[in-house]
Amino acid sequence: MLLVDSRNPQQTKSFTQALLEPSSPTGGLFSFQNVPNLDFQAYLHLDYTQLAQALFGVLSLDVAPAILQEALKRYEGFSDIAPLKHLSPTLYVQELLHGPTLAFKDMALQPFGILLSQLAQQRQEKYLILVATSGDTGPASLASFASLPNTYVICFYPASGTSLIQALQMQTMDAPNLKVFGIKGNFDDAQSTLKVLLKDTGFKAILQKQGFLLSVANSINIGRIVFQIIYHVWGYLELVRHHALHYGQPLNILVPSGNFGNALGAFYAKQMGLPIAKIGIVSNANNVLEEWIKTGVYDIRQRSLLKTYAPAMDILKSSNVERLLYALLGSQRTLECMQALEQEQIYTLQPQELQILQKHFESFSCDDESCLKSILETYQKYGYLVDPHTATALHAYQQLQTDLPCVVVSTASWSKFAQTTLLGLQGVASTDDRQALEILATQGITPPQRVKELLNRPKIHTEVLETASVASQIQVWLEKH
Numbered sequence: 001m002l003l004v005d006s007r008n009p010q011q012t013k014s015f016t017q018a019l020l021e022p023s024s025p026t027g028g029l030f031s032f033q034n035v036p037n038l039d040f041q042a043y044l045h046l047d048y049t050q051l052a053q054a055l056f057g058v059l060s061l062d063v064a065p066a067i068l069q070e071a072l073k074r075y076e077g078f079s080d081i082a083p084l085k086h087l088s089p090t091l092y093v094q095e096l097l098h099g100p101t102l103a104f105k106d107m108a109l110q111p112f113g114i115l116l117s118q119l120a121q122q123r124q125e126k127y128l129i130l131v132a133t134s135g136d137t138g139p140a141s142l143a144s145f146a147s148l149p150n151t152y153v154i155c156f157y158p159a160s161g162t163s164l165i166q167a168l169q170m171q172t173m174d175a176p177n178l179k180v181f182g183i184k185g186n187f188d189d190a191q192s193t194l195k196v197l198l199k200d201t202g203f204k205a206i207l208q209k210q211g212f213l214l215s216v217a218n219s220i221n222i223g224r225i226v227f228q229i230i231y232h233v234w235g236y237l238e239l240v241r242h243h244a245l246h247y248g249q250p251l252n253i254l255v256p257s258g259n260f261g262n263a264l265g266a267f268y269a270k271q272m273g274l275p276i277a278k279i280g281i282v283s284n285a286n287n288v289l290e291e292w293i294k295t296g297v298y299d300i301r302q303r304s305l306l307k308t309y310a311p312a313m314d315i316l317k318s319s320n321v322e323r324l325l326y327a328l329l330g331s332q333r334t335l336e337c338m339q340a341l342e343q344e345q346i347y348t349l350q351p352q353e354l355q356i357l358q359k360h361f362e363s364f365s366c367d368d369e370s371c372l373k374s375i376l377e378t379y380q381k382y383g384y385l386v387d388p389h390t391a392t393a394l395h396a397y398q399q400l401q402t403d404l405p406c407v408v409v410s411t412a413s414w415s416k417f418a419q420t421t422l423l424g425l426q427g428v429a430s431t432d433d434r435q436a437l438e439i440l441a442t443q444g445i446t447p448p449q450r451v452k453e454l455l456n457r458p459k460i461h462t463e464v465l466e467t468a469s470v471a472s473q474i475q476v477w478l479e480k481h
């Protein structure tokens, strides 16, 4: 299947082209145009890898089977792939946190790195991937690309804006094709510095002279989204296999959302015929998405970004909403809405458009106080410890007005956010994650082995840059490669 620019249907790319070069001159995102309708029942007997291969097949994505197989082998390094935990008669939690960096970003980024590297080798090209991270994308990108041929990753994180564990996951990464910089400022500063560079033709020309092409590994890359369809399908099929559902019975899904990539994967699965009743979008106090789905108004005029306990959801311009607009309303309307958002910071859906949106989605939000409460209540009720992002979705579950079974998507291990976890469980403030982990350990709450090891690993990357020196530091590093 050819992918289409969400703002201009004349602009198409194959999947591999869009993966290597995700940007479009219109500013749009390469998207699926019409996904096939499937009877997923036929996939009940497949294991995770076979399911992924089958979905790549029916979507007619131009990836050679041998390369895909190589990419999917990455799941062998997970302690589990996407298991479901049964918490109450109608509540399941799907854990997407068993990859190397303990967040759901691994689900897509692990195989994605192999795909990109293999394609780059075939074409004898070298790719530079610039990553700005608020905490989870950085570690997952570095872990994916470490030592992969023909790929180089430079990662920027806000120097005082991530959890200790997230910072260590980046600072201790040791591979010749990886570089990590702290940025003086917040995530927005890191992100906008990169956005400016990615648009700078002079900068691109210099890179090209040095033999590098630019790509990105964030969720505007459709190569990430495709891997995020699979686990939603897997989750449903698991429930059928375990006789929790008959095939065809509807299911609700709740997704803690930021850039809407995870939820978009669920939406594509629904469009392909997976019996999902509603996809519940959960926001934190930055509840633009909640408001949009309830009222049809996407309005960021009066908003400034709030820092919350669920930082991966601290987003105002949620990038993958654009792909949803395209799928529901077509390219003309997508262009209008996105231009209005860029120019006026607001757009409004027509009543019939809002109806279409609400056929698929409902929305919730959870402020910091409710998030802490949800961590505690989930632990007390089910003996189950969740991270703050997952806690927002469990808070939303309490408000669901339905008896349908529900899958809450769990996006990270609590151990990446130990300070908030401790605060939620016991109301105890700690100086940093290390101390919080120590206090929790005295009570028998211990983190996964990967986190314990991290605390003693030497830091390789310790530089912190002013935003103004980012471009020159990139060049200095590239000259050595």
Ligand SMILES: *Cc1c(COP(=O)(O)O)cnc(C)c1O
Binding pocket: 103, 104, 105, 136, 137, 219, 256, 257, 258, 259, 260, 261, 262, 263, 312, 313, 389, 411, 412
């Ligand atoms: C990235 C992330 C999210 C948000 O996912 P989107 O696909 O951007 O909506 C939620 N929780 C955690 C822990 C994350 O890392």
